[in-house]
Amino acid sequence: MKIYISIRIFGFFLLLFLYQSICQGQVLKIKGVLLDSITNEPLKGASVVIDFRKNEWGTKTDEQGRFSLNMTKANHSISIKYVGYVPHWIYTNPESTDKTLTIKMRRLENELEQIVVTSKGYDETVKKPLLGVNQINMKTLQKIPAAFGEVDFLRGIQMLPGVSSVGEASNGVNIRGGTTDQNLILLDDTPIFNPTHMFGLFSVIPPDAVSNLDLYKGNVPARYGGRAAAVLDISMKTPNLNNFKMVGGVSLISNKLLIETPIIKEKLAIYVAARGAFTDFLLPVISNGFDSVKTTFSEVVAKIFWKVNPKNTLSLMGYISNDYFQTNLLANLPNVVGNTTFFEHKTLNFNAKWVYLINSNLDLLTSITSAQYDPTIGTIEAKDKNKVRLESNINQKQARTALNFQKEKQKIETGLSFTNYVIGPGTLEPGKSTSVNYISTPNEYSNELAAYIDDEYEFSPKFSATAGLRYSYFMALGTSEIRTYDPNQSRDDFSVISTKVYNKGEISKTYGGFEPRMGLRYSPNKNLALKFGYNLMRQYLQIVSNTTTPIPTSRWKTSDQNIAPQVSNLVTVGGYQTFKNNINEISAEVYYRGSKNIRDYKPGADFLLQRFPETQLVQGISKSYGLELMFSKKKGVFSGWANYTYARTLNRVYATSNFLDLVNNGNWYNANFDRPHNFNTSLDFTVDKHNSFGFNFVMSSGRPYSQPVGFVSYQNNFYPFYDERNNERIPLYHRFDFSWNISNPSMKDRDWKGNWAFSVYNLYGRKNAYSVFFKTEDGSIKAYKLQIFGAPIVSLAYNFVFEK
């Protein structure tokens, strides 16, 4: 066990006689401080008990996580327990001497994930056999200068190597050449289908409730499945069983509040965190033209934690997110006559988790999860303000159980999961309209079963390995109508050979296979590690949308007979060197990813209420490769990182497709998010306890766009015409941000602590292009570039913490 944690012995010894030392035996004094192994935050209120089984006495750690024990010099077992963390034991014998210990406690719920910290003092990069893993804690994210002062995890992780996006308004990120829907985003085990508010502007997680964010872009533990590229695991805080706490903030965009309180001290606690933006009533003040604009978003997360007894804990998490946007300045839902358009989307997630500590080496985790996402696009008819709604939804339910076993040199996790998907691809609800029909596309049903095992073993201090294996099995179920197409023709209504109807629950198609995951580490010395990783991942659920970045109402589709699941293989090799007691680290990773059955689209693909989406898409292969270099300094007045990534992603449509469907005549073409050169720097300069400055510099190649090959006059107007996809690039992107964080300016140690965050995003006002496009206007064609943040964005946010 001592191997797992870093125990530092500062050897100063004290011999004291206390009146409890009844016997003539000498007194042994053990002092210690308890810290979270990742964040180094002190753990307050942990129980430290001597001879637990004999029901002897104990103590609790204080505010700074410190404790102190006096006992006789004899055989004792001291247990240190803190809810949500792996228990720690200390054994003494008559020969033991006084000690002062620093104990780093590891979180229980993601025991296997505690791997690399990019921004905190920690040498695990070198020690663990996993590679391509980043962990960011909220403190780091909060210090990164943010647009509008809204802490945003999606913008934060784009500062890491290998993470990019199509631009500032993208609805998701691209990780190592994956599309946005190839990332599994988990919020306390529940999947998030749409990670942003307001069409890509803000991410959907209330920042104050987040504990950690783990990004797996290389080795992905076998426990995760269902997406082909990467995993972003966001864990929410566990409610504090002892203290009342209130955290809140006000910024230009939103207001937020978190209230955390014990219900039964040391047994049961709850928090509720909410964030909302309801400032649209101000819009008409800006301009009369905005009278009819309505835009709001909000999210609420609540979590209950119940420590049933020292062996059992139960936690419940609920999450709701809402978005609404309406305007009459836009055109309508196509093919419905009306004058105002609105978008609406809701997420409702729920998770219940039971952890049973069988013994100090073994625990059992069981959870059930439900995730519901309901996007709607609609139009308001001029007459009687009737709303015509096109509603769609996706529902995922999952039951999972996992057994975690750990010993000194080995950790094993094994588990089973069952997932059920129900997708409502679209229903047109005419409301009171007499001009629009009620149209519904049938629900799509499917199940996914998975079993996995992950074993991490340290053969020697120099060599360790992790081997994981997942088996996933996917079943597309009825009720459904499945077509078979003539393989020599483009799939459309005319090339159907036969159609088969499946009854409710009948299996129409299955897919499945093993998903090996492997990581090797070899460390010639304690500061250097060389690693190798290999992953295979299968994805049965994906977005089908032919836009550059998915929109909130983009359609999700499970695999079926005509849409094969995406399979991705990733090989990564990396080297890591630390210096100066692990404060500085340099690393280099090289990867190659090959995927099959990726999706691309026929020109003009339209998935709206489309019963047979396979007629709109084509499948193909993708290759991504890259080199990621990173330097980080984890402590000190100056801390931060700089990285350079060279990354390419190329796609190719299967040659077996009908020639009419071939993109770029079946040759390789750049993916929409292919940006070869990327350079990111994020720096934190801590002046004193109250003031720190943050700086970001970002530079990357422009993403590809399709430039016309000519222009023609057609039907009294001019039109561009295109030949090759993504044949040009938009201009270079670069930006500098600055932030000044003032914490607790009163400098008094009170219950109420306020922080000011002043930030300037895009300080020198670079007019970075988000897209370049051509528009037919008034008898001619104009070329434009669209900028999202074309000027410096200055913002000020106030946040507070109240703790009793």
Place this chain on the structure above:
Amino acid sequence: MIKKRAFPHLLIFIFGLLLTTSCIDPYKVTVQAEQSYLIVDGTITNSDELPIISIFETNEASNFKSSQFTSTISPKLKDVKPVTKIKVRVIENETNTYNLSEIQPGYYQMPIGFAGKIGNTYKLEFEKANGEKFASSLEKMLPVSKINRVFDTFNSTGIKDKLADGGQISSNDIFIDFDDPSKEKNFYRWKWKSFEIQNICETCKQGRYFRSQSNLGPSGECKIDTDLEANNVFDYLCDSFCWDIFLSNKLDIFSDIYTDGLAQKNKLVAQIPLYQSNPCLVVIEQYSLNANAYRYLKLLNDQSVNTGTLADTPPAPIKGNMSNLSNPTQLILGYFTASGIEEVRYMMSRKNSRGAQPNGIFRYKNKRDYVLESTSESRPNIPLAICKSSIFRTPNSPKGWQFGIQ
């Protein structure tokens, strides 16, 4: 996808107002064409007019440069050249062959006596001088619904117009009601044509207008007069009623995918710029399209009009329905199709409109008042100008024109 139409400017807009930082700027670009593309376009209809098919080729080495300040790309005439003197035919119901005659370079007209019929199929075939053979897919002329009601409203904000002060001109918006037939897929397209009274029929720069009479009838022309200042202009009144013709240039299409069998109300089909307060005649044409023609036009629209959103569809080559029989992968632009037409001739009084002058069209288009030549000793009688018939002007009272509407 769903948002295509709804999305334009959505985010631009959010940013624009909430954050006031987002914007759209002109982007300088140079496009160098590398090969020549064939453009074939034409629609067989059931109207009285004889259908015309155009066949052109883009120039192999065209160079398109955006203008300095507005990044406007204006394709030049020399960028396309007509494909002339070739044999073009249209085959009806796969049996009757009609040979087309070239009326202008690149323009081929159906023979006199041809009348398209609903329910018939049409196919275009031609052979280029180098022996390459081209053919379209089989296009069926589908029936088109009746227009039940037409009405107009005055829209003071109006539409974009580069001649207008502030870039916007007020418009008369025309809406229609129609019934969509049930249990069949219907695709629609609307075009409009407007006839505006014009009083000035000729402008002579540094010259004077002279009438003459020949065997072919009366004619007239400007003759340079070097005694006049180089920038002198004289405008001449028309010798008869004269109408300027304006054509729609928007692709306005619709599918009944969500509205099958239902009455459609208040569908905006035309926005007529308010150049003057005079009444005008608007011809609303409702076309039936087949699914492929609709897809083609929708794609064209998506790639050229509905662009600039946060989530544009990556543009792609749009394959029309013409193909080179010996090289099926060749990209050919344009579309050959057949459409039924329902036409409504709507006389619009413009009594509801504000802000326009009577007979204001000349002033609007030329940014000045007209200057009539005054009589002199040498020119005691100033001639009136002929209203020359063209696709943009006619001296013949258009069908449906009602005099006396004020």
